[in-house]
Every structure is written in C-alpha cells, then in structure tokens.
Amino acid sequence: MSEFSTIGRPIAFVDAAEKTTGHGKYTDDLSMPGMLIGKVLHSPHPHARIKSIDTSRARALPGVVAVVTGQDAPTTYGILPIGHDEHALALDKVRYVGDNVACVAAVDEATAEKALALIDVEYELLPAWFDPEQSMRAENDFVHENRPRNIEKEYHHTFGDPDKGFAEADYVAEARYIANEVTHAAMEPHSTLAAFELDPHTGKPGRLTVWSSTQVPYYLQHKLSLVLDIPMSRIRVIKPLVGGGFGGKSEVIPLEITAAIAARAAHAPVKITYTREEVFWAHRGRPRTIIDLKTGAKNDGRIVAAAARVIQDGGGYCSYGPVTILYSGALLGALYDIPNVRYDGYRVLTNKPACGAMRGHGTVNVRFAFESQLDEIAAALKLDPAEVRCRNLLKPPCVTVNGLRVLSYGLPECIDKVVAASDWTEKRARPVQASEKLDLKPVSEGHGFSRAEEVSHLCHSERASAREEPAGRNPAADGRRRGVGIACSHYVSGAANSIIRSDMPHSTVNLKVDRDGGVVAYTGAAEIGQGSDTMTAQIVAEVLGCDLARVKVVAADTDLTPIDLGSYSSRVTFMNGNASLRAAEDVKKKIASAAARRLDCAVADVVFRGDKVFRQGAENVARAPSPAVDRPPGAADDVARSSSSAVKAQGRVEGQILRGSVQQKRRNEDEGSRDWMSFEEAVVAAIDFSGALTGTGSYAPPAEARGGQFKGAGVGPSPAYSYSAQVAEVSVDEETGEVTVHKIWAAHDCGRALNPVAVEGQVIGSVWMGLGQALEEEMIWKDGLLMNPGLLEYRSPSAAESPEIECMIVESIDPEGPFGAKEAGEGSLAATIPAISNAIYDAVGVRLREVPFTPERVLAALRAKKGEKKLNMTRDVDPTAPATFPEHGGALCFKGKGPARHPLDVARADVARAPSPAEGDD
Amino acid sequence: MSLPDFQLLRPRTVAEATELLAKHAANAQIVAGGTDLIPSLRQRLFAPRFLIDLRAIVDLRGIRARDGGLDIGALTTLTTIERSPEIAQKYPVLHQAAKTVASPLLRNMGTIGGNICLDTRCLWYNQSLQWRQSCGFCIKKDGDLCHVAPGGSKCWAAFSGDTPPALLCLEAEIEIAGPQGTRRVPLSEFYTNVGDARMKLQNNELLTRVLLPVRTAGWSGVYRKLRIRGSIDYPLAGIAVVLKRSNRHVADARVAITAVNPAPLLVKGVARALAGREVNEEIALQVGELAARTAKPLTTSALTPEYRREMIRVFTKRAVLEAAAIDQSLPRAQPRGPSTVD
Numbered sequence A: 001m002s003e004f005s006t007i008g009r010p011i012a013f014v015d016a017a018e019k020t021t022g023h024g025k026y027t028d029d030l031s032m033p034g035m036l037i038g039k040v041l042h043s044p045h046p047h048a049r050i051k052s053i054d055t056s057r058a059r060a061l062p063g064v065v066a067v068v069t070g071q072d073a074p075t076t077y078g079i080l081p082i083g084h085d086e087h088a089l090a091l092d093k094v095r096y097v098g099d100n101v102a103c104v105a106a107v108d109e110a111t112a113e114k115a116l117a118l119i120d121v122e123y124e125l126l127p128a129w130f131d132p133e134q135s136m137r138a139e140n141d142f143v144h145e146n147r148p149r150n151i152e153k154e155y156h157h158t159f160g161d162p163d164k165g166f167a168e169a170d171y172v173a174e175a176r177y178i179a180n181e182v183t184h185a186a187m188e189p190h191s192t193l194a195a196f197e198l199d200p201h202t203g204k205p206g207r208l209t210v211w212s213s214t215q216v217p218y219y220l221q222h223k224l225s226l227v228l229d230i231p232m233s234r235i236r237v238i239k240p241l242v243g244g245g246f247g248g249k250s251e252v253i254p255l256e257i258t259a260a261i262a263a264r265a266a267h268a269p270v271k272i273t274y275t276r277e278e279v280f281w282a283h284r285g286r287p288r289t290i291i292d293l294k295t296g297a298k299n300d301g302r303i304v305a306a307a308a309r310v311i312q313d314g315g316g317y318c319s320y321g322p323v324t325i326l327y328s329g330a331l332l333g334a335l336y337d338i339p340n341v342r343y344d345g346y347r348v349l350t351n352k353p354a355c356g357a358m359r360g361h362g363t364v365n366v367r368f369a370f371e372s373q374l375d376e377i378a379a380a381l382k383l384d385p386a387e388v389r390c391r392n393l394l395k396p397p398c399v400t401v402n403g404l405r406v407l408s409y410g411l412p413e414c415i416d417k418v419v420a421a422s423d424w425t426e427k428r429a430r431p432v433q434a435s436e437k438l439d440l441k442p443v444s445e446g447h448g449f450s451r452a453e454e455v456s457h458l459c460h461s462e463r464a465s466a467r468e469e470p471a472g473r474n475p476a477a478d479g480r481r482r483g484v485g486i487a488c489s490h491y492v493s494g495a496a497n498s499i500i501r502s503d504m505p506h507s508t509v510n511l512k513v514d515r516d517g518g519v520v521a522y523t524g525a526a527e528i529g530q531g532s533d534t535m536t537a538q539i540v541a542e543v544l545g546c547d548l549a550r551v552k553v554v555a556a557d558t559d560l561t562p563i564d565l566g567s568y569s570s571r572v573t574f575m576n577g578n579a580s581l582r583a584a585e586d587v588k589k590k591i592a593s594a595a596a597r598r599l600d601c602a603v604a605d606v607v608f609r610g611d612k613v614f615r616q617g618a619e620n621v622a623r624a625p626s627p628a629v630d631r632p633p634g635a636a637d638d639v640a641r642s643s644s645s646a647v648k649a650q651g652r653v654e655g656q657i658l659r660g661s662v663q664q665k666r667r668n669e670d671e672g673s674r675d676w677m678s679f680e681e682a683v684v685a686a687i688d689f690s691g692a693l694t695g696t697g698s699y700a701p702p703a704e705a706r707g708g709q710f711k712g713a714g715v716g717p718s719p720a721y722s723y724s725a726q727v728a729e730v731s732v733d734e735e736t737g738e739v740t741v742h743k744i745w746a747a748h749d750c751g752r753a754l755n756p757v758a759v760e761g762q763v764i765g766s767v768w769m770g771l772g773q774a775l776e777e778e779m780i781w782k783d784g785l786l787m788n789p790g791l792l793e794y795r796s797p798s799a800a801e802s803p804e805i806e807c808m809i810v811e812s813i814d815p816e817g818p819f820g821a822k823e824a825g826e827g828s829l830a831a832t833i834p835a836i837s838n839a840i841y842d843a844v845g846v847r848l849r850e851v852p853f854t855p856e857r858v859l860a861a862l863r864a865k866k867g868e869k870k871l872n873m874t875r876d877v878d879p880t881a882p883a884t885f886p887e888h889g890g891a892l893c894f895k896g897k898g899p900a901r902h903p904l905d906v907a908r909a910d911v912a913r914a915p916s917p918a919e920g921d922d
Numbered sequence B: 001m002s003l004p005d006f007q008l009l010r011p012r013t014v015a016e017a018t019e020l021l022a023k024h025a026a027n028a029q030i031v032a033g034g035t036d037l038i039p040s041l042r043q044r045l046f047a048p049r050f051l052i053d054l055r056a057i058v059d060l061r062g063i064r065a066r067d068g069g070l071d072i073g074a075l076t077t078l079t080t081i082e083r084s085p086e087i088a089q090k091y092p093v094l095h096q097a098a099k100t101v102a103s104p105l106l107r108n109m110g111t112i113g114g115n116i117c118l119d120t121r122c123l124w125y126n127q128s129l130q131w132r133q134s135c136g137f138c139i140k141k142d143g144d145l146c147h148v149a150p151g152g153s154k155c156w157a158a159f160s161g162d163t164p165p166a167l168l169c170l171e172a173e174i175e176i177a178g179p180q181g182t183r184r185v186p187l188s189e190f191y192t193n194v195g196d197a198r199m200k201l202q203n204n205e206l207l208t209r210v211l212l213p214v215r216t217a218g219w220s221g222v223y224r225k226l227r228i229r230g231s232i233d234y235p236l237a238g239i240a241v242v243l244k245r246s247n248r249h250v251a252d253a254r255v256a257i258t259a260v261n262p263a264p265l266l267v268k269g270v271a272r273a274l275a276g277r278e279v280n281e282e283i284a285l286q287v288g289e290l291a292a293r294t295a296k297p298l299t300t301s302a303l304t305p306e307y308r309r310e311m312i313r314v315f316t317k318r319a320v321l322e323a324a325a326i327d328q329s330l331p332r333a334q335p336r337g338p339s340t341v342d
C-alpha cells in the first residue's frame, strides 16, 4: 500500500461532472434581472490620434442605456506596476487595429451593435510600426511618447566571462532564429458581468460585484479599485468556471473594467462577452521573437558559453512584456550547466495587439533556438544529441550562474526515459562508411546520477553517433523519410518574487470543519481547468486522512477566500498547495489534541488515516475488519468511492447536532475499543473543545530562492523547477514539405505527481500546444491587420493530426513542494518545438530556423538544399536562415493594397519595394 | 455579431419555393444546411430581408437510381453521400471528396446543393464587418478595390468547395428550377470563374438535383486535398481525378481542380494526354503540369500562391498514379453506414 491515501492516485476532477454534462456555469451563462449587453467599438486604425468622439446619435437610439468612452475612466493601469500604460477605453490615441474606443450598454446585442455604428469618431492617422527591428530605429511617432525608440524595456546581462568562454570553445555555432506570433486560443472567450448594489446611505452605485473569466481575481479586484476609484473592500470579484486561460486571462483585459464602467453609467448590470475576433485583439499571446544565438562548445560537447540577443515584438502595450523578456534570458542558461552567459533582451512596442504571458511564458521561443543549436553542435561534433545534453547537466543542489537555486533535478531521468522508450539508439542507427570512423573521447565523469552509463553507452557506439549527413536513411515504403529528434525544457513552479513587491504570502488557504466532518477549503486559487480545486481537496484530505468527498472547495471569490496571486507561472500547486497543506496541518493539530484525550495517548501518537483517527499502532489492526477503509486503489475506484462515501457521510448527519447519538452508534458497533474513532467523532471532540474548528495556512517563497541582486534578477527565480525531455518521431514528405508527427515521448519531472492523470493531461496538453506552434499556428499580419482572427484560419491542430503522446512522469520529490510536488502545466511545451525541428533535420537534413514549419517553408528549405528549381514560396525568406520579414510577419506575405495608412508609414515603403507577385504561367 | 433581422420562409414544395423566390427575388436568399450562409450573415456579408429555407421540401432529399446513373437531391447531406454504398461503388471520387468536407458535424448539416452553390472565399472577404471596414472593404462586398490583385477590377475570391471538382470529372448535370419550370445544365457550364458573380443562377431560381450519368459510373477516382489542419479546413488546393481503363491503358480521363480559381475547373487536355497510354510517373507529371497551368491561386487563403500551385502539380501527379493503380475489376469495400436516403 502506498504511503498516501488520496494523493498519488488518478482522481477525477471535482468539477468534472459539471463540465462534462453542461451543468457548469461559465460567465457568459450568467444573467441577472435587468441585465444589459455591452458591446465595444474598436479602432479601425493601427495608430491614430482621437480628435473627437461624438456619441449623441448612439445615445438617441431606443434601447441604448449608456455609452461610455475613455473620459469615463481616464486612469491608466497595467498588470505590472512599471507598465501602467493602458486605458480600458482609449483616451487620446489608439495603438492597434482593435484598440478599445467606446462601449454601448443596451437592452440586447443587436441594439448595442446598431448603436456602435452611430458613434462618430474622428481620427488623425499616425505612421505605424509593425516590424520590431524597424520600430527600434524609430525617431518619432512613438507608440507611447514616454518610450523613445519604441523600446519598452531592454536588459543586458553578463554572467561569467562569455568572451573567454567562446575563446576556449572548440566549436561555435551562430544563427538567427525566428518564432512567429501565436495566441492562446482558449475555448472560452473572455466574458465579464458587472453589477453594482446601491449604497444604502447615498442611493448611488455602491458595492461592485464582478463575475469574470479570469486567472487572477485579486489583480482584477486591485485594478478595478484603481481605475474606478473604489476601495478594494467594496469590490467583489467572483470567478465562475473558466474554459481555459493559458495566460490570456492572467492579467486584466479591457472588457473587465469596461463592463464595470458601463454598469456604473447605466445603473444596471452589464455583461460583455468578446467575439472570437475580439479575443484575438485582446491577445496577450506569445510575441514574435527574433533570437540571434551563439553557443560555444568543447569537442566533447560541453557548452562553455552562450550568448543571445532577443527581440520581442510586444505590440501596443506593456502588459507582462518586461517579465517575458526577462524570462527569456533567465531561463536560457539555467536548464544546463553553462558557465558563461550573455543576454541582451529588447521588448519592443509595435502597433499591434499587446502580447503578454502565454503557457511557457518567455522560455518557449528561446528554448526552440537553443535546443536547435545544441542539435547542430552535436551534428557538427558528431556526437549523439541525447549524450550532448547529458554532458551539460547541472549538479544540484546548486545555484546556476544567474543565481537560480536548484534543489530537485529530474532531467537526467527524463532524458533516460525518453531515450529508452523511443528506441532512440536503434532509430538513429544506420550504416556508416568505414572512412567516417571517428575518434571519440570517453564521456566526462561525474554527472552524479545513477543512470549515466545507460545513456553514455550511446556515445561509444559509432553507429549511433557517427552521422555525417542525416538525410541518408532510406525513405519508408510511403516515400517519406523518418527521423527522430530530442529536446529538453524546464519551467518555474511559480515566481519567487511577486509582480507587486511585498512580503505578503503568495497564497493563503482557510479551512472550516463542520460538526459532521464536512471540510470546507476557502482558497483564492483560480481553477481554470488545470485542476487546482481538485489539488486543494486532495491535499486537505490527505493531511486529514479523511475521504476526499468530505472536502468542499470554495475558490476565487474575493469576499470569501483569502488572497492568492492567481493561476499563472505554474505557481498554484506549489504555493497554494503548500498553503492548503499548512491550513490542513493547522486543523489537524487541533483535532489531534482533542482526539489524543479520547484515545488516551500523546498528541504525536494520533494517526489520521482512512477517514478515521487512530492511536499509533492501532491503524493496521483496526483497518482490516473495516470494509470502508480497505479498498483497492485505482482511478475508477476512487471516483466511485468519492460518491459512495458522500452518501455515507450524509447518513451520519445526526452527529452534527446530537453528538451523543454518534457516540452511541459507535459504541454499539465496536464495543470497548478505544484505539480509534471515526473522523466525525474526532471533529466533534475538537469542536466541543474549541468551539469553531478552523485553520489557516499560507506560503511565501523562501529568501534563498529569490535570486540575485542585479537589475532584472527578480524574474526567473522560483522555489523549484520542473524538467522535461522529449523525443519526437516525424516523417517528411519531400515532394510537399508536409511534416507528420507520428509519436512524441514526453517525460516530465513534476516533483511528485499528486494526481497522475492530471499531470498527464497537462503534459499532453503542453505537447499538443507545442505541436500547434511547431507546425500550424501563426498570426498573420498585413499592415497591422490580423488576417486570421478566427479559429478557422488560425489553425490549432485537430484530433486528426495529433500524434500519440506517451507521457512518462518522473518524480524527483522536491524538498519544498507540497508532498514534493512541482509544476506540470507549462514546462513540457518548450521541448516539443525543437524536438520536432530536430527530428525534421534527422529525417531530411534541413535545419529550419523559423517556426511554424509549414509545408511551404519545409519545401522551400528542401528545394534549396537540393539545389532544385527555386520556387519563391516563402517570398525571399529562407526558413533555414531567416533574416527579417518581407512584410510584417508570417511566411504569408500579402501583397496589394491593404488598409489606408499614413503616407510616412515605414511599412508603405516596404510594399513599394516588395517583389512582384509570382503569379502567372511558368 | 448577431444575425441581421430577416423573415424566415419555409416552402414545402419546389413550386412554392420558386413562387417565393419570384416574389422576393433580390431581397431573398436561399438557405439549405446554413453552414456557409449563417456565418456569412453574422459577418454581414449578406443582410437579406427574407431567408428561404429549403429544408421542408422533402422532394429534394435523397439519392435515386436513374438510367444506370444516380440522381442526388440538392438537400441531400454530405454525410448521406459519404455513406451511400452506391456512390462509393459507382462514383468513388465523389465519395472521397464528400468525406473531406469540414467535419462530421458540419457534414450532417451541409448539403450537396449548398456545396455546389458555395460562396467564393477570400481572406479579405470572409471577415467581420468591423474587419472589412478597417481595410476599406473590397470589390466583392461594399468596396471597389481588390486586395489580392491590386489595380484589377476582377474579383479573385476562390471557389473552395470539395465536391464540385469530383462532380465535374463525373460530367454531372444539375437541374435548376425557376418560374419557367426546370432546366438542366452541365455543371461545367454553371460557374463563371468570376469571384463576385460565381454562378449562372438567377435570383429567382434554385438548384434541385444533381444528375450523375451512367457513362462515368465505375470509373476509378481519387480526390486529394491540400490543407494544414487535419480536419475542419477548407481546401487550400484540391484535385479530383477519374480514369476509365481498358486493359492497362487509359480509355478516358478527367482532372478538375478547386480552391485555386474563382471556379472549380476541369483541366483541359487531360484526356488527350492520357488516352491510349499506360500511366507512368512521367505521364502523370505531364498531367500535373496541365493542372498547375490551369491554377491561378492568389493570396485568398493561407499558404502562398506559389506553394499551392506547386501542390496542384504534385497532388495531380500522385492522384493520377493512384487512380491508375486501382484495380477496377474488384468490387470496392463497402463504406460504413446503412442508409442511402436522408
């Protein structure tokens, strides 16, 4: 039997039935008497000054109750204290096509839409910026006047001595990588319902309640207070079910404030739900990123230095930008042991929707570049790519060169697992010419992990490593060449420093136990589909040794639940889990001291297990005859058990009031035994003793985990890091450039898997999202106009092309995580993209340096490699050596007349120079 | 955006339908499965006063045998077509093409008539009202300029239905009902190849039936579709091939392409290139060249025009080789699903 009873087992989410039957309520499902529908007017221009707004015609339309503009809430806000540059509705300037200008609250959607057409806005066009490298050279017409050269933030970090490192390197690889822009595409569009109560003293709008699809209820409460100028204590934010966030709801989105402004003006509840197009404008996705990367290695594959210059195309507002660009640097050199690192990061403003945090925040695109380059180095040095990774492992406990503390490190085991499961060695093996024989050095010693030899044998195998030209494997029967690629990644388990500097705990959880043994956990954590409510329930049940069905979770309601920073940076299991654990320990202590009196033993000898409380030593004796405790583990069982014991618990409600009857019942059942008592009995004993039975726990990251002192050192440090390794097997159709991913083996070190099925779900979801970014997803722009603002043209993969994903969980048991747990929701994503690109290289010998690897890019690269007739498919952009963008993003270059633009627009000059379309006969 | 205001009319017979059409003509629009029209209404590509919903006309549903060929009612769903054993056996290219449309749910709603009459598509056109406003509209709707072929006065929106190229290869005819009764036209004469006036159908007419001739029954066929996503993706290029063989030689053949022109087009010269010959890689590539030359893709959809045209070449070559390799003497595997009639 496992040492745990509730954690470590696959358990159905506590909200699964609600969601799968359609009973659950998301924000847009809510409605109130007298509720109005809000619709937002958006800017048709990428960069313009608002000269005037006349709303009188709209106001006159029957059914329109209020029209609000920027003047109704002129205070700026932003998710970062250093980036308060947004207005819920534009005040003087619009900065992207889709920027928010005005909002109508009307009796129904159609009326509100009609009213939007009656708002007269006079704009003065300004030159706009679309390409970050052009934007960085701007001398006037800045996106924000106080951001010269349109640079939101730049950071320059040097750790160790990179110049010396490169000088010592035997081999230096250098290349530019480009990752195009992607967005979250969460299923649920943003939605907010805002309602004021009348103030009993003044009769004016008083307390505000906001229901919103958010990952950060407390930040929303804070920003609402700031912009509406209402004390936080008079604002209640409630998060109903959320249909996915992935970072897109991890900051305050304009509609959340706009709904409240409109409700205040209309004296009625207002609901705004974005259309999918508006969701694309709200965006906050992963920025288009240009990475100039240089890595130096010794002949044995050890990395001696890395240098990266990263430019992120951040869009029109700051958002999380400085954090994103810092993560890109902080996590660059911290997966492996790299002694010398230089990082130059630029977050640049352009006239497009703001980028923000997206799953794998900041690390994904740079990881793609780094893991690709590592593969190139392995190829150049004729080493096995898996072995190269093993030669650069950290040796924890340690602190990385940029000050990140690493205690648990399951990466070696992750690599080991995917190498073994994927038949890596066999798949890479192929006949070698006698002349290709190489003089291989032995593996460097001292990885400090047990299975070093298992992987290092690869290194001695000439078959595996001596591969001059990868594209030599014979095509399979279907005419496609197959290949395998490996890559690794890692991610934080929450940020050790919160974005609003303070010493406040990052998470707090309150518990209340009722007389019938029902446990209520009050947590501020925002369940967004990742399973945080289930995690809280599991941890509480585990600590109290009670049935999971006893635990009810009340979450993310700022009036009821204590503060939690929110669901982002994979912080919830680690931080809120620790708070839940501490709250449960607090309650457990109180129950134990009451129980100890009854069981006639020391408090330390009271054991909580199987929904009972035992005197130590008695639990094994007492367990046997009780069918309620002795049940086999397993997912289906657990689900069944939760519901059946819920019924059982209900049957005992008598004890809630008449504790005597419970005791009576017990005595009859189990005459004379004083070795144990039921959980309710123990609870009743404690409540009798102390009145109310409540407990509190909170968590703040330890000082040692908070990183260095340099400027920007606050981002990157985390109490613990997750690790991933993946192998992808792909085949490439050389005539069409189509890439098929056949299988992905994904190993993820999540510390301890509290709920293995939830961990697998997160890993598979991450891989799948990475697959989308690798092969299909890309936001395509023409002069600031998003060409694919919908899920038909913005292509997330469908089930049809999703490969088998074999997920392997590695449990490194972190010393500070709750029961040893770390993050599982984001870390795997970043490995998928380079694993696929490395597999493409293995299959057909082309190195793609621009994501996504759409068929046209792959084919263009294949043609170039073979010296075949050049087809200008990607319009002068070589996906193996991308330089910049011929237009303003994407491989798809839209020639022709776009939207009306300012004559001085840099983009216009570009269009004039663009090569003529390759239309016509050949 | 919400749907525009309209009045829904539900005729029960073709005669009632033509009467209503005659009455409301320019103010009315036909809706069948609605999978193409409804999203467009939300985008304000249309705002008709009357919607004439054909779904109550029972006569227009189902597949019937006729003179060795098949009649397919315009309201027959793509799912019905996909599951029809007769179609899979006699006209495999249509079976294959129907199977690739959209997704199973959309095929349950979408009809063959709607697929034939599908509006042409363009990234500058299939966008919300607000989006189109931002770029000053386009020649197909509300504007006077084309964004994909600047300076031109022709609309290049691409016809992106999957089944019409198959139907063209099969030499299908369509039956059209109007105030003067019904007329039959070869499908090949139905399309105009002009993006903003895609078909020769008066606003008081409707399509009632698709007629598949006995002549092409039993020809082997292959449909190939270029798409990025494995499901729920319009064709970015599509090609249909049918072959009739006598012994090892090709007796007759057709190739048609879709999604790369404002109309689905039969490729000229295919029968000449293939007739009397044994198909090999080289000949198949020649046919691919013919198809690529017929294709005039522009930036109306994802993937560059150059790439899409190149794929017409490659896909055609492959489809010709594949169609030639199919043994026509063997009975084809039965598709799943029992019903032939809606």
Ligand SMILES: Cc1cc2nc3c(=O)[nH]c(=O)nc-3n(C[C@H](O)[C@H](O)[C@H](O)COP(=O)(O)OP(=O)(O)OC[C@H]3O[C@@H](n4cnc5c(N)ncnc54)[C@H](O)[C@@H]3O)c2cc1C
Residues within 6 Å of the ligand: A792, B029, B030, B031, B032, B033, B034, B035, B036, B037, B038, B039, B054, B074, B075, B078, B100, B101, B102, B103, B106, B109, B110, B111, B112, B113, B114, B115, B116, B117, B118, B119, B160, B161, B162, B163, B205, B206, B207, B208, B232, B233, B234, B235
């Ligand atoms: C997400 C999505 C993906 C799609 N993917 C594909 C795809 O891959 N391939 C593809 O081919 N299609 C695709 N479609 C389009 C559509 O689903 C199909 O083409 C379907 O067959 C259209 O039929 P319908 O009955 O729904 O047409 P409707 O929407 O009812 O009608 C379409 C047009 O035809 C006209 N019309 C319909 N019936 C008649 C008639 N009997 N006489 C005269 N005019 C008529 C209507 O007035 C309208 O203009 C997709 C649609 C969606 C929403």
